[in-house]
Each structure stands twice: as structure tokens, then as C-alpha cells.
Amino acid sequence: MTDSDLHDPAEPTDSPQSESLFAAPPLAEQERMVEAILFASAEPVGIPELHARMPHGCDAPAALSLLRRRYEGRGVQLLRVGDAWAFRTAADLGFLMTREIIETRKLSRAAIETLAIIAYHQPVTRAEIEEIRGVSVSKGTVDQLIELEWVKLGKRRMTPGRPVTFIVTQEFLDHFGLENARDLPGLKELRAAGLLENRPPPGTEMVDEAAQDDGQEGLFEPDALGDSDPLIEDP
Structure with missing residues (x-):
């Protein structure tokens, strides 16, 4: 810098x-x-x-x-x-300044994948998220990410219907120590770490994400992305 x-x-x-x-x-x-x-x-x-x-x-x-x-x-x-x-x-x-109390709040697989897509493709519309994931995105999934203050509404696209877009927030960047979204790890690093799995190609038949098994681990681990959100207390 x-x-x-x-x-x-x-x-x-x-x-x-x-x-x-x-x-x-x-x-x-x-x-x-x-x-x-x-x-x-x-x-x-x-x-x-x-x-x-x-x-x-x-x-x-x-x-x-x-x-x-x-x-x-x-x-x-x-x-x-x-x-x-x-x-x-x-x-x-950092280890000298924190005391962690683990509160288990596991994100669903749908929420983890949706967060990753928004972070890497922002600004992105709901339809684009669904095309990348190959499944429909429920309103509750996006609402959960907005409630965490990691995702917010972006500008509307100047296309028919003027769909709203989603982007990551400053709180998201601050939580992971990022200056901007360009500092996110690349696809090569994600695959090497075993955190990226293949998804059905765009255009395949969509299914409702609510019917999926949300117990499977997704792109981000809880300790890395706050699924188990530590409550940080000053000593």
C-alpha cells in the first residue's frame, strides 16, 4: 500500500x-x-x-x-x-487480546455458498446467484446474510425489471481482515485447501435449496467465517 x-x-x-x-x-x-x-x-x-x-x-x-x-x-x-x-x-x-466463547450458529450450506458467490461476483443479482449455484435461492438465505451484516443491497441493474444486486459489506471485509474484495483467495487456493467443490453447470434443472441437506460443510469453515461466532471480550 x-x-x-x-x-x-x-x-x-x-x-x-x-x-x-x-x-x-x-x-x-x-x-x-x-x-x-x-x-x-x-x-x-x-x-x-x-x-x-x-x-x-x-x-x-x-x-x-x-x-x-x-x-x-x-x-x-x-x-x-x-x-x-x-x-x-x-x-x-491477536491471540493475546481475545477470549472466545463459542456460540454455535452453523450457517446452512445454501447460505455459505450464496455468501461466497456474492463475495466473488459482486454486484450480483438473485437470478445470477441461482444460475451459478444451479438451485433456487430462498429469501430466508439472503435475509440471514443481511442480518449478519455481511451482505447488503447494491444498485439495481439497468435491465428489464431492474433487479436488485447484492454486495458484501465493510463489516464482512473487517471481519476477515480484508482491504477489499480483491484480497479474497483465488480459485486455485480454494481448490488446494479443499474448500471448493464442483456445482451443476448453469442451465440444469433447479431444485429448491430447502430440500437439500444443509448439514454438509460448504465453502467456508465456521471458525473462519463466523458460523460459530466468537464473542470477543477485552481482557
């Missing part, structure tokens, strides 16, 4: 300092402000929100760049989560 990744492509390329009539605080002070905001926030914070909360003329991307370098190699690191930023415990030290 380069420092240029810190800049939101939707924002003007000019520094906020050049657009303000007021002198901005020193960059070191802006870095402290960003650090305080991120530490106090329970959710990742985007650059527009940082600018909204900081004094006029502040340059949040520049402050984030300094802050990210300051925390390199430390026990806590500044990570990008989708279009936002958050402090997270270094991956190799």
Missing part, C-alpha cells in the same frame, strides 16, 4: 488547506487528532468523516499517512477497511 492510497478518489486532489480561509493546525497536531478519533471510534472511520470532525483546512490523508508509518511494526497497526481506516491489533498478537 502506498501513501497515495490514503486519498479518497471521490475527493478533490487539492489539499483542504488550500481551500480554507483559516490556518490549519500543524500536521503533527492533525496526526494526533486523527489518532484520537480512530482510537475512540468503535467502527472504521472514512476520510470524509475525519474532515468533518477536524478543524477547517486539515488534510486527513496526509495525517493518516504519517500515522500509518508511526505504527508500522507496532502491536497496534493502522489498517484500511474498505473506504475507511481503523486501528487493529497486529495479526500475530
Whole structure:
């Protein structure tokens, strides 16, 4: 990741300092402000929100760049989560900070496969999910993923009927430590790990997924994708 990744492509390329009539605080002070905001926030914070909360003329991307370098190699690191930023415990030290209580909530095979298809093919419509899986998708399957806050509605397709699309959420990326969906493992890695199985080719006769045996393990294991969702408690 380069420092240029810190800049939101939707924002003007000019520094906020050049657009303000007021002198901005020193960059070191802006870095402290960003650090305080991120530490106090329970959710990742985007650059527009940082600018909204900081004094006029502040340059949040520049402050984030300094802050990210300051925390390199430390026990806590500044990570990008989708279009936002958050402090997270270094991956190799996570075992020191958590205590897990396993709550068994096994996802069905249909839900696991639907989640995988959405993650790899987003934005994707219900009809496209059914074509890839070779079976119909019940409303309850999608509702379960939306309730977990791992899937949300995307933009409607400009096609007849204007079907709604589905995409994964920032919470999904944050849960698996991904910057964006491009960081998901490839098909080769999934097959090597034994997590990808062949499905009936598109166009074959569809069956109702409710009639399937949902006890079979699917693409993602519970410990990896939260089927048994650990409740994380600070020590």
C-alpha cells in the first residue's frame, strides 16, 4: 500500500488547506487528532468523516499517512477497511487480546455458498446467484446474510425489471481482515485447501435449496467465517 492510497478518489486532489480561509493546525497536531478519533471510534472511520470532525483546512490523508508509518511494526497497526481506516491489533498478537466463547450458529450450506458467490461476483443479482449455484435461492438465505451484516443491497441493474444486486459489506471485509474484495483467495487456493467443490453447470434443472441437506460443510469453515461466532471480550 502506498501513501497515495490514503486519498479518497471521490475527493478533490487539492489539499483542504488550500481551500480554507483559516490556518490549519500543524500536521503533527492533525496526526494526533486523527489518532484520537480512530482510537475512540468503535467502527472504521472514512476520510470524509475525519474532515468533518477536524478543524477547517486539515488534510486527513496526509495525517493518516504519517500515522500509518508511526505504527508500522507496532502491536497496534493502522489498517484500511474498505473506504475507511481503523486501528487493529497486529495479526500475530491477536491471540493475546481475545477470549472466545463459542456460540454455535452453523450457517446452512445454501447460505455459505450464496455468501461466497456474492463475495466473488459482486454486484450480483438473485437470478445470477441461482444460475451459478444451479438451485433456487430462498429469501430466508439472503435475509440471514443481511442480518449478519455481511451482505447488503447494491444498485439495481439497468435491465428489464431492474433487479436488485447484492454486495458484501465493510463489516464482512473487517471481519476477515480484508482491504477489499480483491484480497479474497483465488480459485486455485480454494481448490488446494479443499474448500471448493464442483456445482451443476448453469442451465440444469433447479431444485429448491430447502430440500437439500444443509448439514454438509460448504465453502467456508465456521471458525473462519463466523458460523460459530466468537464473542470477543477485552481482557
